[in-house]
Amino acid sequence: MFHNENRAHIAGVRGMSGAALFFVGLLIEYRYGLFPPGSGTLYVINQIMFLVAMVCICGMLWQMRGMNVGATAVSPASPSPFSPSAGRC
DSSP: OHHHHHHHHHHHHHHHHHHHHHHHHHHHHHHHTOOSSOOSHHHHHHHHHHHHHHHHHHHHHHHHTTOOTTOOOOOTTSOOTTSTTTTOO
16 A cells, blocks of 8 residues: 555656646747757757656656556446446436
């Protein structure tokens, strides 16, 4: 249980860091007009920021796969509240 929560915490920090880095990269891109195709050192740094942000977000998704963090245990026999027959008698 603790191991799963620790993994979820690390994945969450990784995802939030990636999102923050992506947002900062977006602000820099629009502030300095670094739209593709571009050149220069700032353009390359900006593209590396986007790459690192996407790696962080994909790493978070990869680490969270199949963890069922925050999910309640539901037996497979009980119907889903979203199934078509949920409101019928």
